[in-house]
Amino acid sequence: MKYKFWKILLGIWLALVIIVGFSFDIVDSPQNWNEFPNIPGLENKARIIFFHVPTAWIAVIAFLMAMVNGIRYLQKNDLEYDVRSSSAAGLGLIFCILATVTGAIWAKFNWGAYWNWDPRQTSIFVLMLIYGAYFALRSAIEVDEKRASLSAVYAIIAFVTVPFFVFIMPRMMSGLHPGSASDEGAGPVVDFSMDTTMYIVFLASLFGFTLLYLWIYELRVRLGMIELRYESLRSHE
C-alpha cells in the first residue's frame, strides 16, 4: 500500500508541474508568485525548460548508470548488473530521443531550423549514436554472459571519450543554446534570468522526472530479473 502512495503522489506532482509550467503568465517584471519573468528572445518558448532539460538530464544520468552497472558486472560476473545496465540504457535512449525531438522543434521556432549543429545538439546526437551502437552490439551477440561483458566494455570506452568533446566543441562551433557561454541574445537562462518561481518549478520538474525515471527503471529491472529466472528454470526441465 505504501508503495502505491508515493506513485500517486508522483502523478499529482508531475501533473502540477505541467499545469504550472504552461499556465503561469510571462510578464516583464514579475511581481506575484504565479508569474514567470520574460526572457528577451525566448518569451513563451522559455517554457520548454521545464520538460526538455529534465529529459536531457535523464538521458545523461541513464548513460552514467549503464556504465557504472557495466563496471559492476565486470567485477562481479552477475547478470543482474547487466539487466540494470541495459535497462538504464534502454530508458536513456528513449529520453535521449525525447530530448532531441523537443529540442529540434524548439530550435525550429527559435533559430529557424530543426538542426544547427550547436554544441548541445551535437552532444545529444553523439549520445544517441552511442546508445544506438550499444544496442546494435547487444543484438549481435547471442550468449548472455558475452553480451554483458562486451556491452559493458563498450559503454566504458564510449564514456571515456566524452570529456574530449568538452574540449573540442567550443573550438569547432559557436553556441546558440541558452546557457552557453557565447549565447548573447537569450542570456544564460539557468544562471540569471530565472526568478525564484521559475527556478522552483524547474527543480520540481527535474525532481519529478528523475523519480519517474527511477520508477520505470526499477520496473524494468524487476521484469528483466523475472525473465532471467524464467530462462534458468526453463533450461533445467
Place this chain on the structure above:
Amino acid sequence: MIQQTTAVFLKDFQSELRTRYAINALVMFVITTLSIILFSIGGERVSLDVLAGMLWVVIFFSAMSGLSRSFVSEEERGTTMTLQLLAQPAVVYFGKLLFNLVLILSINTLVVTLYVLLIPLFVVQSASIFFLTLFLGSVGLACASTIIAAIIAKANSKGTLYPVLSFPILLPLLMTVMNATKLSLDGAPFTEATGEFRVLISYSVVLVAVSWVLFDYVWKD
C-alpha cells in the same frame, strides 16, 4: 614482454604479406573512394574546409574496411584460442595495436599521396602541422579501432557493426584532425595547432590505457 609483442606483430605482418587479406581490399577501397570524390568535384572550386573533411572521410572509411581484420581473421580461422594459449592478453593487444598502427600509417601515406597528386586545390601551407596531424591522427585511429575490432570479432554481422561502434568513439578525434588539417591548409603558424595536438595525444593515451585494462574481458570467453 616487448619481444613477445613484437613476435605477435611479426606473425600478423608476415601473414598479411602472404595472404594480403587486408591490404588488397584497402588499396582498392582507397582508389574507388578517391575516384568517386574526383568525379563529384569535377572542375569545381571546392572550399578547403570541404577538402580537409573529405580527406578524413576517406581515411575513416578505409580504416573501417581494413583494421578489423587483425581480430576478425583470428576468430574466423579459429586461432583465437591458439593465441590465448600462447601469450597473455596484454601481449596480444599490443601486438595487434602495433600491426594496426603500421597498416593505417601505410594506408594514410597512400591516401595523402594520391590526394595531393590528384586534387590540385589541396595545397598544404604548413607542412609541420599537416604531417604531425596525420601521424597523431593515425595513432589515435589505430588506438580506438583496435579495441573495437576485438569487440566486434566476438559478435555477428561484424562488417556492418564496425563503423557503427567506432564512429561515436572516433568522433572527437575526427573533429580535431579535420580542424587541424584546415589550419595546415590555411597556413596557420604551428603554435595555433598545439591545442589540437594536445587533444590528439591525450586521446590516444586515454584509449590505450582503458583498452589495456579492459582487453582481458573482451579477449577471454
Place this chain on the structure above:
Amino acid sequence: MNSILLQLENVRKEFSRRIIFDKIDLTLKNGNSIAITGINGSGKSTLVKIVAGILSPTRGALTLSVNGKEMKPEQYHNYIGFVAPYIQMYDEFSAYENLKFFARIRGLRFDKKYVDYMLDRVVLYDRRNDAVRTYSSGMKQRLKYAFALLHKPEVLIFDEPRANLDRHGVATVCEIMEEHKPDGVLILATNDQEDLSYAETVLNLDELRKARIEERQKQNSVTAKLT
C-alpha cells in the same frame, strides 16, 4: 619438471543461464591423470577450457601453483599444453614457421634441434616447409601435438586425443601420454574406452548431471509437500 598443484573449487559454468555443470572440485598434482567423460554437449570441452584458463567459470575458482607459488591467470598458458579439434594452426604458414612463431610469441629461445625432433616425432619432418593449408586433417592434428609440447608444459590437456588420427598417429599419442603420466598432470576429455586406461580417475559429467537433477526433484517434492 616443476611441481604442480592445480585446483578447481566448486566450479560452475552457465551459458545464458543454462547450467552446464556445477560443484566441480578437482585437485591434481604431478603424476595425477584424469579422464573427463560424458555425452556430446555434456560440457567436456567447456570444463577443459576452464582448466586451461581460456574460459572463466561462472562461479568457483581455479588456482594453479607452481613450486608452491600461486600463478596469476595470465601466466597459466606457460604451464599448459592443449590439443583439441577446435584449436587451429595458422594455415598460411608451414609447420616449421608455425612452431617458430609460437616459440617467439611464448618468449622462448627457438631450439631448432628440439623442433626438428618434435616434427620428426609427429611425422611431419618431410613436409615441414609446406603450408599447413595443404595438410590433411590428420597431419594438422599431429602438428597440434608439436604445438602443445613445444614449451615442455607440466599440464597436458587433450580433448579427443584420437580425432582424425590413423593407427600410427594414435600410437604416437599413446606414447606421449605414457611418457608424460609419471611426472606431469594429464587431463583427457574423451569417450574412448582405450583412452580411459591412461587415466587413474574418471570424472563422468553425465552422472553429475543426473545427480543434480535428482537432488532438484527431491527438493521440489519436499517443497511441494510443505505447501
